[in-house]
Amino acid sequence: MTQQVNLVDIDEVAKHLKVSVSTVRSWLRANLIPENTYIHVGKTYRFDLNGVVFALLNTDLNETNTVIENIAVNTLADELAEDMKKRVKEERNFFETPEVDEDV
Numbered sequence: 309m310t311q312q313v314n315l316v317d318i319d320e321v322a323k324h325l326k327v328s329v330s331t332v333r334s335w336l337r338a339n340l341i342p343e344n345t346y347i348h349v350g351k352t353y354r355f356d357l358n359g360v361v362f363a364l365l366n367t368d369l370n371e372t373n374t375v376i377e378n379i380a381v382n383t384l385a386d387e388l389a390e391d392m393k394k395r396v397k398e399e400r401n402f403f404e405t406p407e408v409d410e411d412v
Contacts, residue, residue: 315354
């Protein structure tokens, strides 16, 4: 007799684990969620929820902490880069704006 696997979408995984969808995506990129626990076709993922939970519970804690630290550093770097781009754009706009002579 074959065991039936119930596949769920990424929203259900996030909801079950009480994390955001972007966290689940980060875990996917970091290979914390093994390939044998999901099916990926195009942009669609379907997960074996029990397999994902089992894999996460049995992941080496030191490895997980290192991956989470790397994700946090990369996220912070991305946020800083976006902030810097915004500031540069604001400064360019400031210096390109012609001054108005109020005496006229």
